[in-house]
Amino acid sequence: MTELEAVIGLEIHAHISTKTKMFCRCSNDSFGLPPNVNVCPVCMGFPGMLPVLNEEALKKGIFAALALNCKIQKFSKFDRKNYFYPDLPKGFQISQYDQPISKDGCIRIEFESDDGNVGKDIRITRVHLEDDAGKLTHVRDGTLIDFNRTGAPLMEIVSEPDLRSAEEASSYAREVQKIIRYVGASEADMEKGMMRFDASVSIREKGSKSLNHRSEIKNLNSFKFLEAAITFEVQRQTENYEKEGHFQKEDFTVGWNDEKQEIYIMRSKEGSSDYRYFPEPDIPPIIITDKQIEEFKKDLPELPAKKKARFMKDYGLNEDDARVLTLDSLTADYFEKVVKICGDSKLAASFVLTILMKYLNEELITVSDQKVTAEMMGKLLKMVADGKISNNVAKGEVFEEMYKTGKDPSEIVKKKGLEQVSDTGEIEKACKKVVEANSEIVADIKGGKDKAIGSLIGLVMKEMKGKANPKIVDGMIRKML
Ligand code: ZN
Ligand code: MN
Numbered sequence: 037m038t039e040l041e042a043v044i045g046l047e048i049h050a051h052i053s054t055k056t057k058m059f060c061r062c063s064n065d066s067f068g069l070p071p072n073v074n075v076c077p078v079c080m081g082f083p084g085m086l087p088v089l090n091e092e093a094l095k096k097g098i099f100a101a102l103a104l105n106c107k108i109q110k111f112s113k114f115d116r117k118n119y120f121y122p123d124l125p126k127g128f129q130i131s132q133y134d135q136p137i138s139k140d141g142c143i144r145i146e147f148e149s150d151d152g153n154v155g156k157d158i159r160i161t162r163v164h165l166e167d168d169a170g171k172l173t174h175v176r177d178g179t180l181i182d183f184n185r186t187g188a189p190l191m192e193i194v195s196e197p198d199l200r201s202a203e204e205a206s207s208y209a210r211e212v213q214k215i216i217r218y219v220g221a222s223e224a225d226m227e228k229g230m231m232r233f234d235a236s237v238s239i240r241e242k243g244s245k246s247l248n249h250r251s252e253i254k255n256l257n258s259f260k261f262l263e264a265a266i267t268f269e270v271q272r273q274t275e276n277y278e279k280e281g282h283f284q285k286e287d288f289t290v291g292w293n294d295e296k297q298e299i300y301i302m303r304s305k306e307g308s309s310d311y312r313y314f315p316e317p318d319i320p321p322i323i324i325t326d327k328q329i330e331e332f333k334k335d336l337p338e339l340p341a342k343k344k345a346r347f348m349k350d351y352g353l354n355e356d357d358a359r360v361l362t363l364d365s366l367t368a369d370y371f372e373k374v375v376k377i378c379g380d381s382k383l384a385a386s387f388v389l390t391i392l393m394k395y396l397n398e399e400l401i402t403v404s405d406q407k408v409t410a411e412m413m414g415k416l417l418k419m420v421a422d423g424k425i426s427n428n429v430a431k432g433e434v435f436e437e438m439y440k441t442g443k444d445p446s447e448i449v450k451k452k453g454l455e456q457v458s459d460t461g462e463i464e465k466a467c468k469k470v471v472e473a474n475s476e477i478v479a480d481i482k483g484g485k486d487k488a489i490g491s492l493i494g495l496v497m498k499e500m501k502g503k504a505n506p507k508i509v510d511g512m513i514r515k516m517l
Contacts, residue, residue, distance in 0.1 A: 059087030079187030081126030106141030136164035377414025407442030
């Protein structure tokens with residue numbers, strides 16, 4: 037039988053983080069507001085109103101495009117995309133058609149293919165700017181409409197059909213999310229509807245270069261839906277091909293019904309001619325000079341892949357740890373501050389990754405939503421590095437108290453009397469006691485089982501309630517034997 041492969045391209049719509057909407061002064065934050073209070077004559081499309089381009093949205097769109105390795109176009113313009121729909125008061129969307137703000141990007145996704153290859157380049161066709169429509173809510177007796185987000189700034193990121201599976205599509209979408217968050221271009225919060233996907237799916241004979249008729253699955257608003265819908269559609273087209281002996285004969289626009297876990301057909305796919313695109317007469321073209329592009333590049337924050345490589349090199353971290361620490365810039369900044377204060381990157385990585393993250397994951401919050409600041413964490417680890425408190429005491433009692441109360445670690449250590457004992461007299465007493473009481477272990481060690489010394493150290497630590505300096509204990513026991 038012919039071997040088939042899936043051909044998938046993604047369009048990602050992401051809300052741009054700005055104070056105001058794309059072409060008017062309405063706030064870009066309608067979260068929690070009652071419906072239809074955040075509107076004005078411009079975003080409602082009243083006759084005679086003049087839209088004005090939001091500079092902040094333009095700048096952030098360019099940041100996103102640069103971060104996705106796109107070429108910024110020196111000349112770009114806006115166009116009207118005409119269609120009728122109740123959520124579109126103007127009767128058209130202001131978008132970019134043939135001259136978008138940027139083209140020809142590419143990002144690398146970390147993806148393990150069947151032949152064991154890690155990493156794959158996914159080409160990006162373009163990133164362009166446009167405004168959002170309103171929100172329709174279908175209820176039993178009709179449809180409700182909320183125009184609060186009408187006119188909100190969007191960027192649309194279009195990929196080439198380089199993706200070959202639902203997993204690849206999802207890992208590409210996650211990478212894009214990470215990148216646009218990093219550069220502050222979008223919060224890309226799926227739960228708040230700030231990022232959504234349209235996936236184009238077709239199949240072909242493996243190795244073929246042709247692009248067959250596709251289904252465009254609209255408005256997938258979670259990674260889970262994205263994967264489920266693509267998996268379903270690839271399967272559906274494959275079964276049809278096996279039954280009918282040919283590929284899909286036209287393009288379809290389809291939706292995903294998550295309750296039924298199936299695709300439903302919305303309409304046969306519209307071509308660009310259906311939209312009667314023409315240049316937006318009220319907004320002048322955008323001209324960007326080489327010098328401005330250089331300035332944008334200078335202002336661009338460090339990107340995840342670069343940061344990860346730097347963390348591995350500068351802090352001696354393994355790839356996994358570096359990857360997790362650089363998943364978002366908040367955590368990465370936090371980690372770097374902690375290292376600066378305590379001077380021990382391995383210790384800092386281990387505390388941030390295993391202790392702090394365990395607490396954060398339980399509550400599903402980020403480093404900025406909790407009480408242990410980087411300064412406090414740094415101080416705590418400095419005490420560990422200096423041998424003032426033991427690692428276990430720091431991990432346990434002290435951190436827990438810091439996390440709960442936000443109190444300074446040195447205060448907690450003093451109050452609870454947790455300082456590590458380096459007083460050799462006291463440690464010697466405990467060691468003697470343990471050595472005398474455990475003649476069997478001592479005999480083992482003398483018989484060559486050097487590892488058994490660990491259990492003696494453990495017993496001494498227990499005797500001293502975890503407060504002895506384990507290095508001193510180790511030295512002292514060796515001396516005694
Ligand atoms: Zn407005
Ligand atoms: Mn769009």
